[in-house]
Every structure is written in C-alpha cells, then in structure tokens.
Amino acid sequence: MKTDSILFHKTFLKLIAPINKINIVDGTIEINTKPNLLEQLRNIDLEIEDLGESLRIISKSLPFKFFQSKEEFQTNFNFKDEDNILIFNNGIAISKIGKDVFIDFEKSESFYFKNILSYKALISFLKEKESEEENGFQFTDYMNLDLGKVTFIKETGNSRLKIKYEEKFPNFNDQINYSLKFDKFVKCFKGNDKYFTRFLKSSLIEYGNNIQEKNKLKNIFENLDLIINKANINFHVFLNDLSIEKFKKDYDELKSKYFKELSDILSKITQKIIALPIGISASLFAIERIKDNHDFLFFLLIIITATSILLSFIINSNLKDLSYLNEIFQMDFKQIKGNGFFKKIDSEFYYFKKIKEKFDSRVKFYFYISKIFYLVMNIGNSYLIIYIILNLELIADNGLIIISIVMGAIIIYFYSRLDKVPDFK
Structure with missing residues (x-):
C-alpha cells in the first residue's frame, strides 16, 4: 500500500468531489465516470475497474478509509485505531493521518477522532471487564455488543444500572479532549488497591441512575472524571472510617456555637458604642448646667474617670474572650485539617475553609x-x-498641658496592653 499524506487526500478528493453519485459497498467505491478520470486515478496508483459508465475503485488500494459523511463514519465500527481516515462531510474534508487531524487539509487541534476512538475503546474495555477477577469481583455484570446493552449491579443493595446504547458513535464536542478522562478511568484498574474499583462501580451506577437523558453511555463517557472523583471521595471516607455528612453536621453545630459566642461579644460591644455618644452628650449637658456648682462637678469628674477605667477593663476582658474563642476555634480547625481524608481529598475541605474565612x-x-x-x-x-x-479652676494652664500629656500616655500604654489582632494563617 502506498504511503499516505495530506497531499494525497487533497489530490484524491479533488478528483472525486465533483462527481454527483458515489456508492461505497463491499470494499469498493463506485463512481460515475467522466473524461480522463480513469487515467487520473490510475496515475495516483489506485486499483480501478472500468465498468463503462462507471468506475469502481478498490478500497484496499487506498491508504485510508473513505467516508462520504460524518454520519456514515459514526455508524462504522470496523475501523482500527491506527487506520488513516478521510471524511468528505458537506463539502468539508476531515482527515486523520496517524495522530494528526486536518480540516480542509489544514492541521487542526480538533479532538473529533480522538474522542470517537476513546468512546470505542470504552465499549471494548467494559466488555473486557465482564470477566471475573481473581478476587471474585466483576465490574461489568453483563454486556451484549450486538444488542448494545450493558448492565452494572451494585454488590450491596439492589441498585443496578442498565444502559442501552446506539450502534453508532455519538456527537461529541471536538474542542474537549475526552480521551484524557478515559485514560484516567483505565488507570483506576491498574492501581495496587483492588478495592477502589468497587467504589468506582458504585459511583458509576449512582451517576448513571441520576441521568434522565436517553444516551446514558455518552454522558457517562463525557463525565468519567466526576465519577472517578466521587469514587475517590467515598474510598477515602471508607479508609478513614469517616462520614463526611455527619462530620459536616457536627461541625455545623460547633460553628453555630462559635458564631453565637461571637454575636454575644458583638452585642456587648455594640451596646457600649451606642451608649458612648449619648453618655458624652449627657456629660456635656450636665457640665453646662452645674458648672457653677463645684461639688457636683467634682463628683462628675470622679464618675467619668471611674467609668472610663471600668470600660477600659471591660473592653480588655472582651478582647481576651475573643482571643480565647479564636484560639479554641483554630485548634478545632487544625484538627479537622489534619484528618487524613482531607489531606487526600482537598476539594472536600473547601466547605470548612469557607467557614474559617x-x-x-x-x-x-x-x-x-x-x-x-x-x-x-x-x-x-x-x-x-x-x-x-x-x-x-484647680490647675493653671501649664498644669492642664501636663495632665493632657500624662492622660495621653496612659491611654497609649493601656492600648498597647490590649490583646493584639490574631495572626490568621
């Protein structure tokens, strides 16, 4: 067989594209003849039968498999992964040469062929897994390639998944490389831990039963990564003897307790904040009313000084409570973070991380x-x-300046003694 190239695809298609009648049957491509066509086809080393009004190209003389449309190609399960392919679909040439894809003879990043080949490989792989393993586990419980049926039965419970797939390849988004997900799926069966495939099967059954659409196998193929991730979570829950839902519920109760205590502290602070302008205004009003009564002014001086000192101690006490509450919360969070499950499945830790933030x-x-x-x-x-x-009028102006400086120094000193804002990490 001659060496294939994109130039050969272009030359071949240029010759037969103008022909309005092409029949592909029994390993031949039959086309209407036209002047010089027989000679031109033989010039590119094709095996031709001259039938008079038509020509018959022997398909095996072509270095590729030829299809007149995507639909025709997608109903054909007889090609091999290594086959080169040319599809003439609604005036557009789609070529596969080795691993390269060309659209109208220009190299493309399309995953059209790769996705279809991976879907075909998935069907073959599931059929292989119909055989029982050494440990008695059987991933695929029943599969009939002729009828397009596959069944999975969960080991525990009565849950099962029955899938009927069409005898043609579905249409996939050729901008997404689904083969990566399939490769990841196959690797799950090559690991040392044989128990994981049991969780994978359960995850597949659960996912498949939640799909309402008709073509379940297509949806499963497109979302193999989600199925694997769910299986991975369940597997590590099993390894760590952990119920993630119960864990979240317990943490919710703990969270409610912490946030309630925070609210109580905030309530105390808010009451003081609301009372502050009222207290200052009332004090100023009282000073104006009794400024001639020195005994009352002296008494008010003692009350304001004592209140200021008392409130400062209360604020410091609130901050200490806040620091202690934060310290306990951070210890609980660190214990959760250290759980082996969350070290393996970081995505499930997101819920707890948001609460901490x-x-x-x-x-x-x-x-x-x-x-x-x-x-x-x-x-x-x-x-x-x-x-x-x-x-x-107890102290001269110079004395007031000294008192102001002393009071400022005292305020700054005790401010520095307040609990510092925690360093959150």
Whole structure:
C-alpha cells in the first residue's frame, strides 16, 4: 500500500468531489465516470475497474478509509485505531493521518477522532471487564455488543444500572479532549488497591441512575472524571472510617456555637458604642448646667474617670474572650485539617475553609471595632475630664498641658496592653 499524506487526500478528493453519485459497498467505491478520470486515478496508483459508465475503485488500494459523511463514519465500527481516515462531510474534508487531524487539509487541534476512538475503546474495555477477577469481583455484570446493552449491579443493595446504547458513535464536542478522562478511568484498574474499583462501580451506577437523558453511555463517557472523583471521595471516607455528612453536621453545630459566642461579644460591644455618644452628650449637658456648682462637678469628674477605667477593663476582658474563642476555634480547625481524608481529598475541605474565612474576618472586625471604641471613648472622656478641671479652676494652664500629656500616655500604654489582632494563617 502506498504511503499516505495530506497531499494525497487533497489530490484524491479533488478528483472525486465533483462527481454527483458515489456508492461505497463491499470494499469498493463506485463512481460515475467522466473524461480522463480513469487515467487520473490510475496515475495516483489506485486499483480501478472500468465498468463503462462507471468506475469502481478498490478500497484496499487506498491508504485510508473513505467516508462520504460524518454520519456514515459514526455508524462504522470496523475501523482500527491506527487506520488513516478521510471524511468528505458537506463539502468539508476531515482527515486523520496517524495522530494528526486536518480540516480542509489544514492541521487542526480538533479532538473529533480522538474522542470517537476513546468512546470505542470504552465499549471494548467494559466488555473486557465482564470477566471475573481473581478476587471474585466483576465490574461489568453483563454486556451484549450486538444488542448494545450493558448492565452494572451494585454488590450491596439492589441498585443496578442498565444502559442501552446506539450502534453508532455519538456527537461529541471536538474542542474537549475526552480521551484524557478515559485514560484516567483505565488507570483506576491498574492501581495496587483492588478495592477502589468497587467504589468506582458504585459511583458509576449512582451517576448513571441520576441521568434522565436517553444516551446514558455518552454522558457517562463525557463525565468519567466526576465519577472517578466521587469514587475517590467515598474510598477515602471508607479508609478513614469517616462520614463526611455527619462530620459536616457536627461541625455545623460547633460553628453555630462559635458564631453565637461571637454575636454575644458583638452585642456587648455594640451596646457600649451606642451608649458612648449619648453618655458624652449627657456629660456635656450636665457640665453646662452645674458648672457653677463645684461639688457636683467634682463628683462628675470622679464618675467619668471611674467609668472610663471600668470600660477600659471591660473592653480588655472582651478582647481576651475573643482571643480565647479564636484560639479554641483554630485548634478545632487544625484538627479537622489534619484528618487524613482531607489531606487526600482537598476539594472536600473547601466547605470548612469557607467557614474559617468567615469566622476569621468576623474576629478581625471585632478586634478593630473594640480597639477603635477604646480610643474614641478614652479620648472623649479625657476631653470631658480636662473640661471639668478647667471649669473647677484647680490647675493653671501649664498644669492642664501636663495632665493632657500624662492622660495621653496612659491611654497609649493601656492600648498597647490590649490583646493584639490574631495572626490568621
């Protein structure tokens, strides 16, 4: 047989494309004749039978298999993976030479042939797995290639999946390489752990039974990666003796507890924030009303100073509670993260990661709010204290400056003693 090339595809198609009647039957391609066509076909080393009004090309003299349409090609299961192919589909030439694909004789990244070959390989592979393995496990329980039927039965329970597939290749998105998913599926049977294929079978049955569309095998082929991932999760749940749903439920309860405690702390902070402007306004109003009564001003001075000190201790206490709550939460999260299941199946850890991110952002927000409140409250109260001292005329102006500096230093010192914002990692 002569060497195939895209130039040969182009030459051959140029000769027969104008012909309006082409019949492919019994290993021959019969075409209407026209002047010089016989000679031209023989010039490219094809075996031709001259029938007078028509010519018959012997298909085996072609270095490729020829089809008049995609539909004709996709109903043919008799080609081999290594066969070169030329399809003349609605005026468009689709060529396969080795592993290369050409559309109208230009090299293409289309996965048209690769996907169909992989789908064909999947059918053959499932048929192979109808045989019982040494450990008694049988992946495919029944398969009839002539009838296009395949059955999978779950080892535990009564669940089963029956599939009827058409005796033609489905249409796939030729921009997606489904062969990668099929290769990954085949590798699942080559691993050392034979138990995994049992989980793979269960995952396939579960996925297939959830498909409503008619062509289930096509959908399964296109989504083999999802089936493998689900099997992988279930397999590692089994290895780690873990129920992921129960784990999430328990964690939800724990999460609710943590967020409730956060809300309680926020409620305390909010009450103080709301009361602050009211308290300062009331104090200013009282000072204006009793500024001539030095005894009351002195009493108000003591109350504001004591309140400021007390609230500062309460804020510090709230921050310590917040730090402790955060520390316990981070310890629980670290324990979950260290579970062997999540080390293997990182995607399932996403749910817990999002909860942590939300918790961390709230804790950080509460810390900043508390610290801002501490500064605003003490600066506001310091102003009131200085204003009262000024009205009492107890200290000269120079003394007020010194008191202001001392009070500022005290505020900054105790601010530095407050619990720091946690370093979230």
